[in-house]
Amino acid sequence: MAHEEPQRPPARPFGGRDGAACSLPLLLAAPAGTLAGILVLTLLCLAVFAFFMIRDLLRARAAILRERELRRSAEEELRAYVDLLPIGVVTIDASGRMALANRRAPALLGLSLEKMMALDWTRPALSIIDGDGDGLEDDELPWNRALSCGRKITGIVLGVEREDSGEWAWISVSAQPRSDVAGAVAEVICTLEDVTQQKTTEAELTLHHLRDSLTSLPNRALFMERLSRAILRSDRRKFFSAVLFLDLDRFKVVNDSLSHEAGDKLLVQVANRLRGCLRPEDTVARLGGDEFAVLFEDILSVNDGINVADRIAQGFVQPFTLNGQEVFTTCSMGIAISTGSDTIPAELLRDAEVAMYRAKAKGEGSIEIFDPSMNAQALARFHMDADLRRALERNEFVLHYQPVVGLRTGRIEGFEALVRWRHPERGMVPPLEFIPLAEETGLIVPLGKWVLEEACRQAGEWRRKFPTGQPRLMNVNISARQFQHRDLIHTVLGALHAADLEPGSLKLEITESIMMRDPEASLEAMKVFRSMDIHLVVDDFGTGYSSLGYLKRFPVDTLKIDKSFVEGIGRDPESSAIVAAVISLARSLGMRVTAEGIETQEQMQHLQRLHCDQGQGYHFSRPLPPEAAEALLAQDPRWPGSSFSQ
Structure with missing residues (x-):
């Protein structure tokens, strides 16, 4: 029997399933061919791993590039689309x-x-x-x-x-x-x-509702809306808002003398000039007639408002051209400033208007800042205005008559008719309290018509009762608005006809300031009156700015020396020199002279020595009611000290 060798256990693979890894000594002890194979296998694995990693990276980069390209293309398409939009x-x-x-x-x-x-x-x-x-x-x-x-x-x-x-x-x-x-x-x-x-299109549709049809400026409704918003913003902005109320001076003269069409053209030019004086964000509105309002915001003090008003006033220095004719006009302005968001818009506009009326009372082209004390005066003015409008209907006006005395004869040569208001509650109201208001509101025209008619009626009655060789003339004052009114001539003729009075018995007194507002128009009107044999008197001579060149052309009968010069005659060298010069000038122009305000014998005698023709004043008589004036006429007095007795 053959000797059998003991069987070796089968070799376990590297890193066998039982989990026992080869130790380093065993690996080193392995044959060289086996080691090389392992390294090759490892490198192969790493190469495969690197391949797949690089592939994934390349794919990711390609995806990113494709995405960028797609995004760029999308953006270009979007931009092209957006560029084609009509918005x-x-x-x-x-x-x-x-x-x-x-x-x-x-x-x-x-x-x-x-x-x-x-x-x-x-x-x-x-x-x-x-x-x-x-x-x-x-x-x-x-x-x-x-x-x-x-x-x-x-x-x-x-x-x-x-x-x-x-x-x-x-x-x-x-x-x-x-x-x-x-x-x-x-x-x-x-x-x-x-x-x-x-x-x-919307603006055209709302033009009649929020815009003035003549000037295309905002109307009162739109102005109040903007004012309301401005006041609400004032607290947040920490600034003030202000309203400027503007009224043209002597605008009625343009309407009456040049036509209403010319007046409309003037309003359009004024609107354009106002726009040029203001910032784009300011609001200028036409409230009606010749009244404009300006709203300006973001002001720090009242001085800013005054600066705006001054700028507007400078804008009116150059003349306006109407139908080839240059027309000069000024404006009266009132300013009111808001006190905060609790300001009531309607009251702010009212305060500016009150200040404007105060400015107008001071004189043409004036600027006034609203003061709370003006409200009481404005309320009184409102009541006065209302009473004044009813006074004509209720026959509350009466005429008093002051004698005009010939300084050579000492006898009455005429009367000046002076209107008085017999108020049912206040009694007799002085003319200085209601005449300026009547002039301002236009009531002076119907009132002046009544004065003319009543004065002529009274003159006709006295002429029939007290016939004399020399007719006594009736002097009637003509206001600025009356003189500029187109119906004045017809009013005068109607009053003379109704009273059955000869035109030569009437004297119209016109102040030199009224005549010089428009000298050429005044000259034409005065020529018409003189052609009718109506006498013309320049009242308050010496207080205005008459040009002697115009004065010698005016068909004036009488110069009336203002009482401010008569008061100082004989004791004030300047007053005496002015009176003497006026009398000498009048004589060289073939005019008579009447001195008003004579209160003393000395004043009368001094005027007599200067050969003054007539005089009136308290030295002779105060203005008298009709019954007393008639009684004085019946006496036919001759004042002592007149030259006839010397």
Whole structure:
């Protein structure tokens, strides 16, 4: 039997299933061919792993490149699509810089793309107003509102002055905010739609409701609406708002002398000139007639309001041209300033109007700031105005008559008719309290007509009762409004005819300031009166600014020396010299002279030595009611000290 060798256990593979890894000594003890195979196998595994890794990386890069290309293509397609839109599209980031703008946007805004990209849109240096024409704060702009609140803002209409053409465009703006991954607003996408045509159509539809049809200025309703909003904004802005109330001086002269059509043309030119004196954000409105109002905001003090008023006054220095004729006019202005958001708009406008009337009372072209004490005066004026309008209906006016005495004879040569108001509660109201108000309100025209008719009636009655060889003349004062009124001649003729009085028995007294407002028109009117044998007197001579060149052309019968000069005669060298010069001038022009305000014997005698023709004053008689004046006529007095007795 052969000797059998003991069987060896089968060799276990490297890293066998039983988990016992070959030890390093065993690996090193392995044959060289086996070791090389293992290394080759390892490198092969690594190469396969690297291949698949590189493949995946290349695929990922290719996917990224494809995605970028797709995104670039999509963005280009989107931009091309956005560029084709008929509306403007822009994006503005949180810092106020514009990141994107389509082709339509620059054309809408009238800006170059470079200028749009360079602007800080949180504070754009552009002329922008809201849909009503008011100025806007930067934080009220729709894109700034969307950036600050994080909500969509839609359909905000803005007016933008296009930089390239200077024209105004109306644009509807919507703003949609976009957030970043952290939830913060990163940018806002704005759409811009041109609504100029729609806005123009709306303006035309609302023109009759919110605009003055003659001047196209805002009317009272629109002005009050803007004033209300301005007052509400005043607290937030920490500034004041002010109202300037403006009334043209002597506007009625233009209407009466040149026609109402010329008056309308003047109002249009005034409106244009006012626009040129103000900022774009200010509001100027025509309230009616020749009254305008200006609203200006963001003022710090009353001095800012005065500066605006001065600028307007300077704008009226140059003449207006009406039908080829130059016309000069001024305006009276009143200013009232809001005290805060609790100011009532209607009261602020009323206060400005009250201040304007105070300015007008001071003189043409004046400016007055409202003071609360004016309210009581305005209320009294309101009541006076109402009473004055009823006074004619109730026959509350009466005439008193002051004798005009011949200084050579000492006898009555005529009377001056002076109107008095017999108020049912206040008694006799002095003329200085109601005549200026009647002149201002236009009531002087019907009142003056009544005075003319009553004075002529009384003169006719006395002429029939006391016939004399020399007719006694009746002097009647003509106010500025009466003299400028186109019906004055017919009124005078009607009064003479009704009283059966000869025209030569009437003297019309006109102040030199009235005549010199429009010398040429005054000259024509006075020629008509003289052709009718009606006498003309220049009243208060020496207090105005008559040109001697015009004076010698005026068909005047008598110069009446103002009582302020007569008062100082004999003791004031200047007054005495003026009186002597007036008398000498009148004689050289073939005119008579009447001195008013004679109160002493010495004054009368001094005037006699200067050969003054007539005089009136308390030295002879106060103004008398009709019965007393008639009794005086019946006595046919001769005042002692007159030259006839010397």
